[in-house]
Amino acid sequence: MHLHKYEKKWLIFGISSLVVFLIILGFGAFWQGTHPQSHGVTIDPENVEANEAFRPENLGITKIDDNKYIVNIVASAFNYDFGTDENGAPLKHIRIPKGATVLFQITTKDVVHGFNIAGTNVNMMVEPGYVSSIETVMDRTGEYTVVCNEYCGVGHHLMFATVEVYD
Amino acid sequence: MGLEKIKKVSNNEILPLTISKQESRLYMSFIYVAIISLLIGGLMGLLQTLVRSNTITLPWGIGYYQILTLHGVVLALVLTTYFIIGFQFALMGKTVGISLKQRKVAWLSFWVMIVGTVMAAITILMGKASVLYTFYAPLKAHPVFYIGLALVIVGSWIAGFVNWHQLFVWKKKHPGEKSPLLAFMVAINMAMWFIASLGVAVAVLVQFIPWSLGYAETINVLVSRTLFWYFGHPLVYFWLLPAYMAWYAIIPKIIGGKIFSDSLARLSFILFLFFSIPVGFHHQLTEPGIDPVWKFIQVVLTFMVIIPSLMTAFSMFATFEITGRRKGFGGLFGWLKHLPWKDVRFLAPFIGMLAFIPGGAGGIINASHQMNAVVHNTIWVTGHFHLTVATTVILTFFGISYWLIPHLTGRKLTPQLNRLGIIQTIVWTVGMTIMSGAMHIQGLLGGPRRSAFSEYGGTEQASNWIGYQVAQAIGGSILFIGIILMLYIFIKLAFFAPKGIEEFPIAEEEEDAEPTPMFLENWKLWIAITLALILFAYTIPFVDIIQNSPPGSPPFSWPIGN
Numbered sequence: 001m002h003l004h005k006y007e008k009k010w011l012i013f014g015i016s017s018l019v020v021f022l023i024i025l026g027f028g029a030f031w032q033g034t035h036p037q038s039h040g041v042t043i044d045p046e047n048v049e050a051n052e053a054f055r056p057e058n059l060g061i062t063k064i065d066d067n068k069y070i071v072n073i074v075a076s077a078f079n080y081d082f083g084t085d086e087n088g089a090p091l092k093h094i095r096i097p098k099g100a101t102v103l104f105q106i107t108t109k110d111v112v113h114g115f116n117i118a119g120t121n122v123n124m125m126v127e128p129g130y131v132s133s134i135e136t137v138m139d140r141t142g143e144y145t146v147v148c149n150e151y152c153g154v155g156h157h158l159m160f161a162t163v164e165v166y167d
Numbered sequence: 168m169g170l171e172k173i174k175k176v177s178n179n180e181i182l183p184l185t186i187s188k189q190e191s192r193l194y195m196s197f198i199y200v201a202i203i204s205l206l207i208g209g210l211m212g213l214l215q216t217l218v219r220s221n222t223i224t225l226p227w228g229i230g231y232y233q234i235l236t237l238h239g240v241v242l243a244l245v246l247t248t249y250f251i252i253g254f255q256f257a258l259m260g261k262t263v264g265i266s267l268k269q270r271k272v273a274w275l276s277f278w279v280m281i282v283g284t285v286m287a288a289i290t291i292l293m294g295k296a297s298v299l300y301t302f303y304a305p306l307k308a309h310p311v312f313y314i315g316l317a318l319v320i321v322g323s324w325i326a327g328f329v330n331w332h333q334l335f336v337w338k339k340k341h342p343g344e345k346s347p348l349l350a351f352m353v354a355i356n357m358a359m360w361f362i363a364s365l366g367v368a369v370a371v372l373v374q375f376i377p378w379s380l381g382y383a384e385t386i387n388v389l390v391s392r393t394l395f396w397y398f399g400h401p402l403v404y405f406w407l408l409p410a411y412m413a414w415y416a417i418i419p420k421i422i423g424g425k426i427f428s429d430s431l432a433r434l435s436f437i438l439f440l441f442f443s444i445p446v447g448f449h450h451q452l453t454e455p456g457i458d459p460v461w462k463f464i465q466v467v468l469t470f471m472v473i474i475p476s477l478m479t480a481f482s483m484f485a486t487f488e489i490t491g492r493r494k495g496f497g498g499l500f501g502w503l504k505h506l507p508w509k510d511v512r513f514l515a516p517f518i519g520m521l522a523f524i525p526g527g528a529g530g531i532i533n534a535s536h537q538m539n540a541v542v543h544n545t546i547w548v549t550g551h552f553h554l555t556v557a558t559t560v561i562l563t564f565f566g567i568s569y570w571l572i573p574h575l576t577g578r579k580l581t582p583q584l585n586r587l588g589i590i591q592t593i594v595w596t597v598g599m600t601i602m603s604g605a606m607h608i609q610g611l612l613g614g615p616r617r618s619a620f621s622e623y624g625g626t627e628q629a630s631n632w633i634g635y636q637v638a639q640a641i642g643g644s645i646l647f648i649g650i651i652l653m654l655y656i657f658i659k660l661a662f663f664a665p666k667g668i669e670e671f672p673i674a675e676e677e678e679d680a681e682p683t684p685m686f687l688e689n690w691k692l693w694i695a696i697t698l699a700l701i702l703f704a705y706t707i708p709f710v711d712i713i714q715n716s717p718p719g720s721p722p723f724s725w726p727i728g729n
Contacts, residue, residue, distance in 0.1 A: 021531075034537040145629050148615070
């Protein structure tokens with residue numbers, strides 16, 4: 001098939017750019033471990049407490065080591081369950097020291113939800129039957145809004161929490 | 168008498184064919200539905216932006232997510248599918264012809280789709296199906312909603328079968344000849360559509376309908392989502408390819424030029440067939456339960472689809488430049504001046520082409536594996552597809568309507584309507600720049616899509632989002648003015664414009680064009696490669712998803728207010 005000589009140059013330039021771009025993405029994903037969240041652990045959505053992480057006493061933020069934290073959350077329409085404070089009131093706000101490594105683990109008891117700490121790369125789909133998890137370093141101080149960003153029903157826009165990263 | 172008849176037959180063999188009154192009625196029926204959908208869906212879009220900017224609250228207990236569902240279903244599924252099928256039938260009628268029998272079956276496809284559309288619409292209007300157009304399980308809509316959707320798809324398949332049969336009959340009559348370019352493109356688009364929509368059809372028939380009727384207790388959520396996105400991405404190419412048909416084979420005629428290369432146009436469509444389907448994981452990048460290696464493989468396949476778009480961009484601008492230089496406009500950019508900027512049949516699709524530059528670039532960002540986490544399910548994505556489908560595709564469809572409707576109704580596009588069309592195009596461009604621009608920025612700041620107005624507890628981030636939502640309402644209101652203008656132009660062209668003959672512009676090849684290689688018509692090979700790519704991209708991860716399935720999900724209908 002005949003290709004115009006400018007078209008050849010255009011396609012060679014375009015395709016080479018694509019290849020370079022894909023190599024960068026692949027390098028990030030496979031060598032630096034920046035794959036998107038793809039956790040494979042399954043769970044019974046009607047009995048999430050069978051997984052130790054999602055028992056009521058283990059919800060919310062737990063310090064596990066110097067500068068290392070785990071945050072466990074159970075999502076349901078239209079709520080994120082971060083556990084309760086000492087008075088038994090539901091927690092809607094967690095505090096994380098700046099520079100801490102945090103593992104977020106979340107699952108849902110009912111429909112599909114989203115979990116996005118707005119303004120960060122913590123952005124996961126939360127689907128019944130699966131645990132979604134991502135480890136990240138929170139290195140900018142400020143107050144972040146956690147939003148459900150997958151439609152879950154009439155109260156979807158009222159499903160939120162806040163994360164504060166402090167010095 | 169006998170001689171007369173023979174003469175008529177031989178006249179009919181000359182391309183392009185003429186479209187009879189009965190055919191026109193068929194093609195126009197599809198377009199009527201599309202234009203009614205534009206009004207309903209556009210009104211819903213306006214209401215959404217007004218709710219999200221806290222300008223109004225919906226009366227009479229109407230839910231935000233109900234109108235959001237209606238907006239998505241009516242515009243993304245109904246308007247597009249009807250316009251595309253009507254336009255494609257017209258292209259086939261003009262290039263290969265339609266027999267009486269084929270026309271009857273085409274009417275069947277129309278009515279099956281209408282029944283399905285009405286069923287789905289009623290459930291949405293009754294508030295029984297506020298599940299959005301993606302209907303993600305385990306949110307449960309009324310079973311009639313799923314049955315309606317299934318009928319729309321089956322109806323579109325019937326249209327595809329007719330299109331293939333039309334081309335088949337033509338090829339039988341013209342052994343050894345290459346098929347008309349537009350007929351070839353229509354056949355490719357419907358092949359892609361059929362192979363892709365099998366996925367969603369299986370999900371709806373095997374999973375959703377039995378589950379929503381109570382025959383199956385649970386549903387496998389990840390399987391249903393994977394089948395949906397196996398269909399969901401090719402769906403956007405099903406919208407885009409008819410626009411490409413107009414760009415490749417109709418725009419050159421409108422600007423007074425020739426097709427740049429018949430074989431390149433065919434090759435790009437074949438590449439779209441290959442790489443539109445095995446790419447659905449790029450919509451599921453942040454989902455659990457799918458191996459990231461397979462996500463990455465599908466990201467690579469996604470990027471292959473950029474190649475035919477690069478070819479298309481080159482062809483378009485080559486046609487513009489060659490045509491301009493031939494008309495004697497020299498200089499580096501002198502040829503740009505000759506373009507018929509005051510002809511809306513050119514201007515509307517041209518702005519569509521320009522919108523595809525940022526639209527395509529945004530798409531590359533969305534599909535970029537780990538980068539997806541920055542924008543996934545933020546309103547950036549909504550901004551992205553309002554550039555691609557709601558600007559590139561729809562402005563091209565408007566550009567087609569300006570000549571197709573009067574051609575079918577035996578009227579003329581008058582200079583006044585042409586001027587009004589240019590105003591419409593500008594209104595649309597301004598409105599969409601504001602709305603889509605605000606959506607892109609708000610998305611980068613983390614603002615979610617698909618959400619009613621919320622202050623999210625009054626955080627600083629959320630209060631920053633609201634300003635952009637006000638901008639979206641301004642853009643949305645301007646766009647609605649554009650819709651009213653389009654509706655007025657449509658009614659004029661369909662019923663009131665002066666009688667006359669409006670040209671059906673089909674471009675020709677250069678007289679000394681290189682012959683198109685016959686291997687481009689090797690349908691069996693193209694379908695085989697397409698299926699092989701799909702099997703490669705999906706078999707292992709799909710088996711993996713099924714083998715590692717969690718317990719299924721029962722239906723949930725209370726979250727949607729039932």
